Amino acid sequence: xxxxxxxxxxxxxxxxxxxxxxxxxxxxxxxxxxxxxxxxxxxxxxxxxxxxxxxxxxxxxxxxxxxxxxxxxxxxxxxxxxxxxxxxxxxxxxxxxxxxxxxxxxxxxxxxxxxxxxxxxxxxxxxxxxxxxxxxxxxxxxxxxxxxxxxxxxxxxxxxxxxxxxxxxxxxxxxxxxxxxxxxxxxxxxxxxxxxxxxxxxxxxxxxxxxxxxxxxxxxxxxxxxxxxxxxxxxxxxxxxxxxxxxxxxxxxxxxxxxxxxxx
Amino acid sequence: xxxxxxxxxxxxxxxxxxxxxxxxxxxxxxxxxxxxxxxxxxxxxxxxxxxxxxxxxxxxxxxxxxxxxxxxxxxxxxxxxxxxxxxxxxxxxxxxxxxxxxxxxxxxxxxxxxxxxxxxxxxxxxxxxxxxxxxxxxxxxxxxxxxxxxxxxxxxxxxxxxxxxxxxxxxxxxxxxxxxxxxxxxxxxxxxxxxxxxxxxxxxxxxxxxxxxxxxxxxxxxxxxxxxxxxxxxxxxxxxxxxxxxxxxxxxxxxxxxxxxxxxxxxxxxxxxxxxxxxxxxxxxxxxxxxxxxxxxxxxxxxxxxxxxxxxxxxxxxxxxxxxxxxxxxxxxxxxxxxxxxxxxxxx
Numbered sequence: 055x056x057x058x059x060x061x062x063x064x065x066x067x068x069x070x071x072x073x074x075x076x077x078x079x080x081x082x083x084x085x086x087x088x089x090x091x092x093x094x095x096x097x098x099x100x101x102x103x104x105x106x107x108x109x110x111x112x113x114x115x116x117x118x119x120x121x122x123x124x125x126x127x128x129x130x131x132x133x134x135x136x137x138x139x140x141x142x143x144x145x146x147x148x149x150x151x152x153x154x155x156x157x158x159x160x161x162x163x164x165x166x167x168x169x170x171x172x173x174x175x176x177x178x179x180x181x182x183x184x185x186x187x188x189x190x191x192x193x194x195x196x197x198x199x200x201x202x203x204x205x206x207x208x209x210x211x212x213x214x215x216x217x218x219x220x221x222x223x224x225x226x227x228x229x230x231x232x233x234x235x236x237x238x239x240x241x242x243x244x245x246x247x248x249x250x251x252x253x254x255x256x257x258x259x260x261x262x263x264x265x266x267x268x269x270x271x272x273x274x275x276x277x278x279x280x281x282x283x284x285x286x287x288x289x290x291x292x293x294x295x296x297x298x299x300x301x302x303x304x305x306x307x308x309x310x311x312x313x314x315x316x317x318x
Numbered sequence: 319x320x321x322x323x324x325x326x327x328x329x330x331x332x333x334x335x336x337x338x339x340x341x342x343x344x345x346x347x348x349x350x351x352x353x354x355x356x357x358x359x360x361x362x363x364x365x366x367x368x369x370x371x372x373x374x375x376x377x378x379x380x381x382x383x384x385x386x387x388x389x390x391x392x393x394x395x396x397x398x399x400x401x402x403x404x405x406x407x408x409x410x411x412x413x414x415x416x417x418x419x420x421x422x423x424x425x426x427x428x429x430x431x432x433x434x435x436x437x438x439x440x441x442x443x444x445x446x447x448x449x450x451x452x453x454x455x456x457x458x459x460x461x462x463x464x465x466x467x468x469x470x471x472x473x474x475x476x477x478x479x480x481x482x483x484x485x486x487x488x489x490x491x492x493x494x495x496x497x498x499x500x501x502x503x504x505x506x507x508x509x510x511x512x513x514x515x516x517x518x519x520x521x522x523x524x525x526x527x528x529x530x531x532x533x534x535x536x537x538x539x540x541x542x543x544x545x546x547x548x549x550x551x552x553x554x555x556x557x558x559x560x561x562x563x564x565x566x567x568x569x570x571x572x573x574x575x576x577x578x579x580x581x582x583x584x585x586x587x588x589x590x591x592x593x594x595x596x597x598x599x600x601x602x603x604x605x606x607x608x609x610x611x612x613x614x615x616x617x618x619x620x621x622x623x624x625x626x627x628x629x630x631x632x633x634x635x636x637x638x639x640x641x642x643x644x645x646x647x648x649x650x651x652x653x654x655x656x657x658x659x660x661x662x663x664x665x666x
Binding site for chain 2: 129130131136137139146147148152155157159163171172177182183184
């Protein structure tokens with residue numbers, strides 16, 4: 055099976071800081087894949103490059119057969135890359151419905167002249183978009199807050215709206231940046247369920263950055279580990295759990311040795 | 319908020335007016351405006367004309383500053399460009415007024431591409447300064463292009479005759495202003511509930527997220543400039559016709575500030591706010607004059623001589639008071655009143 059996303063020798067340098075160095079990874083269609091690593095490992099920078107927020111300093115990203123460096127960043131959504139943000143990037147004055155509708159942007163066609171008249175095609179298009187948004191709202195179980203202004207919602211709810219907005223663009227690849235940070239057990243389990251449903255029912259490949267190890271180990275097919283901008287390990291959850299390099303990155307050298315001894 | 323208000327189709331969800339009472343009150347307002355020229359004296363009618371023209375201009379600025387979040391201190395530049403485009407086409411080259419109005423929209427829209435281009439890289443204060451500079455440059459250009467614009471002497475403008483109707487009388491011209499203001503309001507609301515309007519607001523609220531949603535930031539910022547300038551230019555043409563004389567002095571810098579004051583007082587990013595703000599800001603100097611004239615005739619005289627200075631002081635004062643006590647503007651106050659009305663006597 056050919057990979058949906060191929061990252062080759064990707065680097066990003068901010069002045070003297072090498073945030074991402076020579077990272078390569080592949081994501082196959084239909085995978086749920088996690089990127090983990092200590093704070094400052096370059097995970098979000100990696101996501102920013104894949105989603106077009108930042109330009110790479112070196113290396114290459116190929117998505118669905120397209121070299122992403124050949125197209126403008128705003129077109130990434132149209133080729134099928136959707137994402138959520140670590141620190142929420144909602145349109146906070148809008149309602150839940152409006153936010154998710156904005157996610158439909160690439161699927162709508164009306165120009166400003168069509169919009170002014172708002173008749174026929176434009177109206178039908180808006181009605182269809184609204185219908186699709188209702189399906190997403192139902193999928194994410196947020197019917198009760200659909201008309202609420204997102205700025206007034208709780209953190210967990212806002213995260214869910216952001217997920218809805220990303221889904222509205224019907225991506226092939228969904229990048230989730232720390233979806234469950236700051237969520238309680240119940241909310242975390244909801245998100246885990248959504249991620250699996252997104253893959254199984256909607257057929258969307260998911261890559262998530264996550265610190266919450268339970269969700270990473272439970273639902274990932276594959277895990278990539280970054281430390282100081284470099285990839286130090288890759289494998290199934292079971293393999294990663296036993297990987298000495300990963301234990302060292304997370305726990306420090308001596309503790310990792312002690313753990314290994316205790317385990318043995 | 320409303321009870322017993324059930325939607326039965328997706329069409330109702332995207333409707334502009336979704337309940338019978340709102341239809342009723344909108345119709346009542348429209349009828350009242352249509353009846354106004356028969357009831358009001360010519361002094362009051364001139365205020366109605368100014369309000370309708372200003373609403374059109376404020377709605378134009380609202381698209382750029384309210385929706386897209388790009389602050390323009392130089393919108394009077396588009397106003398004056400529109401007025402001159404109309405005056406030159408109609409008074410000088412004797413084109414039909416309809417062509418004049420089209421030109422009044424298109425010429426500022428083209429000019430906005432020149433100002434809009436830096437906006438792709440500039441934000442906030444820097445963009446505001448760029449637009450401010452534009453409005454002064456435009457004045458100089460108009461004064462220097464004597465062969466076209468008559469320079470400082472200005473151009474006389476007649477009230478137009480279109481579709482076989484003469485808009486010479488005050489009543490007829492009020493209807494023209496009303497028609498244009500109403501269509502602009504409808505168009506603005508339509509833009510706001512479509513893909514384009516959502517893209518504008520997305521750019522204002524979070525431009526990184528907007529781009530990740532697939533919105534072409536450059537194209538949409540320029541589109542906001544062009545749309546805004548087109549509408550503002552038409553308002554400029556109407557204002558020129560109202561003054562019956564187009565000159566650089568007729569469009570002082572204070573108009574840019576007045577337009578921003580309207581948006582802040584009304585509530586940024588709301589078409590309804592632009593309308594409410596216009597009514598308040600246009601009538602404010604007159605209302606203040608009336609109140610003071612009750613006390614002494616001398617006050618009245620002071621108002622007559624120092625009208626411009628007092629106007630700018632009033633605008634400043636109103637902006638400060640609104641930012642301090644009602645930052646969401648009149649629209650915010652209106653929502654609070656509605657909420658209180660629905661929930662009384664419970665608090666929420």
